Amino acid sequence: MRxxxxxxxxxxxxxxxxxxxxxxxxxxxxxxxxxxxxxxxNPTSRSQSPxxxxxxxxxxxxxTDVSTSLNAIDALxxxxxxxxxxxxxxxxxxxxxxxxxxxxxxVAVAVTVGAAVxxxxxxxxxxxxxxxxxxxxxxFAKTTGQEGTCEPVVSxxxxx
Numbered sequence: 001m002r003x004x005x006x007x008x009x010x011x012x013x014x015x016x017x018x019x020x021x022x023x024x025x026x027x028x029x030x031x032x033x034x035x036x037x038x039x040x041x042n043p044t045s046r047s048q049s050p051x052x053x054x055x056x057x058x059x060x061x062x063x064t065d066v067s068t069s070l071n072a073i074d075a076l077x078x079x080x081x082x083x084x085x086x087x088x089x090x091x092x093x094x095x096x097x098x099x100x101x102x103x104x105x106x107v108a109v110a111v112t113v114g115a116a117v118x119x120x121x122x123x124x125x126x127x128x129x130x131x132x133x134x135x136x137x138x139x140f141a142k143t144t145g146q147e148g149t150c151e152p153v154v155s156x157x158x159x160x
Contacts, residue, residue: 072156081150089141097127102159109152111141126159
């Protein structure tokens with residue numbers, strides 16, 4: 001009987017090792033999860049309450065700096081973006097600051113054909129409250145003829 005014990009332990013360990021070439025994931029034989037009501041026994045004290053910490057009850061804090069917006073397309077008025085007969089692209093528009101603070105606007109304009117970017121430009125303009133400014137970019141992209149899509153994106157932040 002004693003000779004069978006090491007052989008049984010060896011088979012048990014070999015069966016539980018991850019050295020096999022089978023698929024990863026749960027196996028058919030899994031051990032039962034440990035009971036959450038287990039008690040730790042300290043040699044100096046016969047019983048001790050389990051240590052359980054409560055999950056956090058407060059939501060994570062949100063950023064307090066909201067001086068930048070990555071979606072300020074409403075500040076861009078009357079914009080056009082078009083290719084000339086030679087495939088050279090021109091962008092024009094008007095930025096309008098409707099806030100009560102000075103703002104710095106960045107207009108990013110890209111021309112794409114499918115997924116390929118044919119050209120792009122960045123225009124930065126600082127405007128005082130209630131003011132507007134004409135913005136434009138000429139010959140910033142080149143396509144074959146007038147083929148392509150032109151999309152402006154506007155971000156705004158408090159002026160420094």
